[in-house]
Amino acid sequence: MTSGTGSEVADASDTTERIEVDPAREVDGTLLRTELTDAQRRDLFEQQVMPEVDRLYGAAMRYTHDPTEAQDVVQETVAKAFQSFHQFQQGTNLRAWLYRILHTTYISMYRKKQRRPQEALQESIDDFSFYDEARTGDSAEYEVLETITDEQVKEALADLPEAFRMAVYLADVEGFAYKEIAEIMDTPIGTVMSRLHRGRKALQKALRDYAEDNGLIDSPGGQA
Amino acid sequence: MSGAQTDGTTEDAVGGNCAEGSGNCSEALRDLERYLDGELPESDLGSIRDHLAACYPCADRATFEEQLRAIVRERCVERTPPDLHAAIRERLDVMSGDPGPSA
Ligand SMILES: [Zn+2]
Numbered sequence: 001m002t003s004g005t006g007s008e009v010a011d012a013s014d015t016t017e018r019i020e021v022d023p024a025r026e027v028d029g030t031l032l033r034t035e036l037t038d039a040q041r042r043d044l045f046e047q048q049v050m051p052e053v054d055r056l057y058g059a060a061m062r063y064t065h066d067p068t069e070a071q072d073v074v075q076e077t078v079a080k081a082f083q084s085f086h087q088f089q090q091g092t093n094l095r096a097w098l099y100r101i102l103h104t105t106y107i108s109m110y111r112k113k114q115r116r117p118q119e120a121l122q123e124s125i126d127d128f129s130f131y132d133e134a135r136t137g138d139s140a141e142y143e144v145l146e147t148i149t150d151e152q153v154k155e156a157l158a159d160l161p162e163a164f165r166m167a168v169y170l171a172d173v174e175g176f177a178y179k180e181i182a183e184i185m186d187t188p189i190g191t192v193m194s195r196l197h198r199g200r201k202a203l204q205k206a207l208r209d210y211a212e213d214n215g216l217i218d219s220p221g222g223q224a
Numbered sequence: 225m226s227g228a229q230t231d232g233t234t235e236d237a238v239g240g241n242c243a244e245g246s247g248n249c250s251e252a253l254r255d256l257e258r259y260l261d262g263e264l265p266e267s268d269l270g271s272i273r274d275h276l277a278a279c280y281p282c283a284d285r286a287t288f289e290e291q292l293r294a295i296v297r298e299r300c301v302e303r304t305p306p307d308l309h310a311a312i313r314e315r316l317d318v319m320s321g322d323p324g325p326s327a
């Protein structure tokens with residue numbers, strides 16, 4: 001794939017794997033098939049994938065916590081996506097496909113030097129309720145939330161074990177469905193659901209502590 | 225577990241103070257996360273919607289959860305480094321054997 005990308009090469013070899021195109025998905029009246037020229041494929045990629053780069057970068061920041069590493073992950077992700085773009089089934093879920101590539105790319109690039117081993121979350125979070133605690137102070141509940149800063153949210157997420165962090169991020173920030181998260185993280189839906197549930201609890205607990213630091217919530221003790 | 229929905233007075237401890245409301249608070253709270261995630265099966269939507277419409281404590285909790293998610297979403301935005309798009313395009317140019325943007 002690195003050299004010899006003559007425009008006719010792909011056509012002959014790919015005839016068995018024709019991309020079925022939903023007529024509604026035609027771009028400027030062009031049928032999207034494997035017989036796209038390289039230039040056409042590049043244009044299509046440009047149209048469909050480049051608009052996702054900013055969001056991919058946001059996700060990569062949550063994976064790596066480092067702008068340089070995040071840029072590397074996104075570049076690598078987009079390059080891989082471009083290489084296998086002919087395999088992408090037009091009309092299927094492009095975002096989930098891209099995030100799946102992002103996820104595996106991150107793992108192959110950085111998982112090894114991860115600062116922390118995969119941890120489980122402590123047991124004690126299950127009956128935690130931010131809502132109940134936010135109501136114990138004088139402030140309105142929403143006021144309590146409003147004091148939480150960008151940095152605090154990012155810190156709180158960063159402190160979650162990776163699998164929990166990514167599940168929560170993909171659901172709450174990116175809006176992916178359970179099934180999509182399961183595909184992206186290559187894990188059963190039941191696992192996604194429990195990571196989400198427990199990850200959110202742990203996130204809420206961390207945010208609650210920040211709210212306390214911010215002075216808008218009483219210190220613990222009042223609540224059983 | 226089978227929903228005793230019509231007893232009018234639910235004295236569920238879970239919600240803290242769900243003194244009234246239609247249906248069962250613990251059932252609603254059990255389903256709330258999946259409901260907010262848009263993952264509750266069609267068949268269960270009616271009962272939680274009815275419950276949230278009638279039970280203030282559960283509705284208030286649901287609102288808080290939604291606001292919390294919104295806060296996380298809004299606070300997580302990153303500013304993409306200005307050069308990233310250009311760097312990616314350059315790399316795509318190389319990969320597609322293109323000497324560069326011709327126009
Ligand atoms: Zn209720």
